[in-house]
Amino acid sequence: MNKVFNIMKDEKTKVWYYKNDEEKQIAEHIIGLEEAALEKWFNGDTSGYAELWSKRSFTYFDAVATSRAENFDDIIPLLKKVEGNLKADSYEVRDPRVQLGKDMAVLTYQLFAKTNLINIDYNCIEVFQKEEDGKWYAIHSTWSVIRPMDVNFSIFKEVV
Numbered sequence: 001m002n003k004v005f006n007i008m009k010d011e012k013t014k015v016w017y018y019k020n021d022e023e024k025q026i027a028e029h030i031i032g033l034e035e036a037a038l039e040k041w042f043n044g045d046t047s048g049y050a051e052l053w054s055k056r057s058f059t060y061f062d063a064v065a066t067s068r069a070e071n072f073d074d075i076i077p078l079l080k081k082v083e084g085n086l087k088a089d090s091y092e093v094r095d096p097r098v099q100l101g102k103d104m105a106v107l108t109y110q111l112f113a114k115t116n117l118i119n120i121d122y123n124c125i126e127v128f129q130k131e132e133d134g135k136w137y138a139i140h141s142t143w144s145v146i147r148p149m150d151v152n153f154s155i156f157k158e159v160v
Contacts, residue, residue: 018100027098030107030128030136035093042088042113046079054129054137061142063122087116103130110146121146 018024037048053060053072060069062078069075096109105128112121127140 023100026100026105026136030098030105030126031096033136034096034107034109034126038091038093038111041082042086042091042115044082044084044086046083050079052138053141054131054139056131056137057129057139058137059140061144063120063143063145085117089114089116091115104128105136111143 018027033052037052040046040048053075055072058069058072058075060075062069069078091111091113094110094112096107099106099108107124107126107128109124110122111124113119123142123144123146125140125142125144126138128136129139130136
């Protein structure tokens with residue numbers, strides 16, 4: 001599988017600067033968590049996101065869903081549908097950025113994926129929180145189509 005994780009280089013190429021090394025390390029850690037989950041996801045293994053998404057407090061908006069998943073249990077049917085079925089020939093993550101607050105972080109990036117089910121371009125948002133165990137978990141996830149007017153949504157019903 002071809003994968004690309006494009007991290008921005010400087011202000012002219014849209015880099016995000018961190019206040020200090022600790023912020024940069026946290027950002028790199030969060031991007032690494034997402035990259036590991038995506039790597040599994042595009043090999044038909046949903047365990048990466050099952051581990052990344054908070055069991056305590058989680059919500060989810062999907063590009064093809066008409067309502068928000070209100071907790072982790074609501075997302076389990078989606079994980080079961082995808083498990084073993086989704087494979088990517090290639091994918092690219094562009095311009096990941098982590099914005100940090102106290103024990104909170106927002107990761108945004110664009111995802112371009114060519115899969116066995118559908119090829120689509122997403123704007124991705126993951127809101128992270130450092131939980132009581134000291135680990136970072138996504139408490140909210142949104143996957144939205146970059147240019148929905150260019151997508152034939154009728155095929156989504158067959159996919160998910």
